[in-house]
Amino acid sequence: MSVVPDPGHRPDWDTYYMSIAHAVKARSNCSRRQVGALIVVERSIISTGYNGTPMGVRNCNEGGCLRCASKAPHGAGYDTCICVHAEQNAFLLAARHGNATQGGSLYSTLRPCFGCAKEAIQAGIREIVFEEPMDYEPELERVYQQLIAESGIHFRGHGWAEGVGG
Numbered sequence: 001m002s003v004v005p006d007p008g009h010r011p012d013w014d015t016y017y018m019s020i021a022h023a024v025k026a027r028s029n030c031s032r033r034q035v036g037a038l039i040v041v042e043r044s045i046i047s048t049g050y051n052g053t054p055m056g057v058r059n060c061n062e063g064g065c066l067r068c069a070s071k072a073p074h075g076a077g078y079d080t081c082i083c084v085h086a087e088q089n090a091f092l093l094a095a096r097h098g099n100a101t102q103g104g105s106l107y108s109t110l111r112p113c114f115g116c117a118k119e120a121i122q123a124g125i126r127e128i129v130f131e132e133p134m135d136y137e138p139e140l141e142r143v144y145q146q147l148i149a150e151s152g153i154h155f156r157g158h159g160w161a162e163g164v165g166g
């Protein structure tokens with residue numbers, strides 16, 4: 001019996017990885033916002049991450065993170081937030097298990113924050129693919145764009161028109 005899939009129903013690589021990032025996102029325990037990320041090296045997924053409190057700490061959605069449980073407005077109070085970002089978790093779980101991230105692609109359901117963008121560059125990630133946009137104040141946006149341009153990292157929105165992506 002033939003098990004050859006119908007090529008018409010086969011997702012392209014970006015769609016494939018991004019749909020897995022969405023499955024990863026469903027495991028997030030952050031009460032504020034759920035994000036999923038994964039790292040691909042030579043077509044293989046070498047690490048995944050979702051956002052939430054560190055291992056061994058009560059889950060964010062069970063009151064583990066006081067900042068997330070507080071009424072701090074979106075984007076404020078991050079100094080006391082103990083939630084680890086999805087992208088950070090993808091980098092750190094790769095480190096924990098000894099998987100090289102050099103030359104990899106980072107897929108995230110949300111545009112990585114400035115910190116995660118810096119860390120991606122330093123982890124040797126060559127390409128960032130994200131889905132949901134995220135707006136920053138103009139000053140930070142300028143520095144962010146400058147960092148992306150100067151580092152030479154490829155940065156694009158999945159499902160977006162060419163050239164768009166922050």
Ligand SMILES: [Zn+2]
Nearest residue numbers: 030060068083
């Ligand atoms: Zn949280």
Ligand SMILES: [Zn+2]
Nearest residue numbers: 085112113116
């Ligand atoms: Zn981040």
